[in-house]
Amino acid sequence: MTKTIAFYGSSLLSAYWNGAATYYRGMIRALAKRGYRTTFYEPDVYDRQKNRDIDPPAWAEVVVYDGTVDALRKVAAEAARHDIVVKASGVGFEDDLILQEVMAAARPDALKVFWDVDAPATLAEMRDSPDHALRRMLPSLDLVLTYGGGDPVVAAYQGFGARECVPVYNALDPDTHHPVPPDPRFACDLAFLGNRLPDREARVHEFFLQPAASLPDRSFLLGGNGWPGSNLPPNVRAIGHVPTADHNALNCTPRMVLNVARDSMASNGFSPATRVFEAAGAGACLVTDAWEGIELFLQPDEEVLVARDGQDVAELVRTVTPQRAERIGQAALKRVLAHHTYDQRAAQADALFQAQARREAAE
Structure with missing residues (x-):
């Protein structure tokens, strides 16, 4: 059965001031091959929509919303339609509010994931702010995924109350990055x-x-x-x-x-x-x-x-x-x-999602 993912991130369509674009594209495209259907929600900020470098892809639905709180709340409510709800770090627009709204809208049986594309920065913020939104909400989330960091990052997240933290590293999508003639x-x-x-x-x-x-x-x-x-x-x-x-x-x-x-x-x-x-x-x-x-x-x-x-x-x-x-x-x-391909990383993420689902079913 197809699993649906609501993914709230910076941008899938534009790499402009958005270093996570390649990672998002590689992971979401590879997860689509494994039967996941992702809707990616991205705000219209930082001129990214004026600097798109891919068209909306066949392997994901992309919802672009205005950079307003009202628009944010409207797309956050759509989390209730999905089996897996992902809030990524570094959206760049009302990150704390997005986290709070989407996790509040998620169904009780949905898998709730924080996907950190800059763990050192996020951890530093939480150390400096005891009332940090993510720090407060970590114990209620099912899973933290990071695209970098070894044991110290995992231990730091667990120290802040994360149930489980697993690095899912950057990788290669050979369909998009490959040898070409010199220019x-x-x-x-x-x-x-x-x-x-x-x-x-x-x-x-x-x-x-x-x-x-x-x-x-x-x-x-x-x-x-x-x-x-x-x-x-x-x-x-x-x-x-x-x-x-x-x-x-x-x-x-x-x-x-x-x-x-x-x-x-x-x-x-x-x-x-x-x-x-x-x-x-x-x-x-x-x-x-x-x-x-x-x-x-x-x-x-x-x-x-x-x-x-x-x-x-x-x-x-x-x-x-x-x-x-x-x-x-x-x-x-x-x-x-x-x-180190995204197909291999997606297999890892798929296994983590399935393991979480089995644990919840057993409880």
């Missing part, structure tokens, strides 16, 4: 794609801009919102927002691509960003800043290059040949296709 627009020695955010900017300076400044004879490409107008080295070309449709070409063309974790993700570890799997799925040679747990996803020196600091990045740009870069990229592609 001259993205030719360079090292590329970084990521929005300019306060808790990542210092690390981007250390791992990307400083190496660029030290290697004036090499070329660097910077994609993402917020960077143009910065004081960039002359050999860094900033190209602004890169639509999802261009991600494969951006990953396939440079000699190497860089991943830089946000401060909180790096300190918690076990938090591979979507760009890690996007790059690996395109067969790119990925350089990542060091964080605990990377070897669970890609093997250092064989499937990924790990840099401890900007000097390491500069040394890799100087020394890694195109031939070695290609070998590493191909090894990464093989690894993620074998072990």
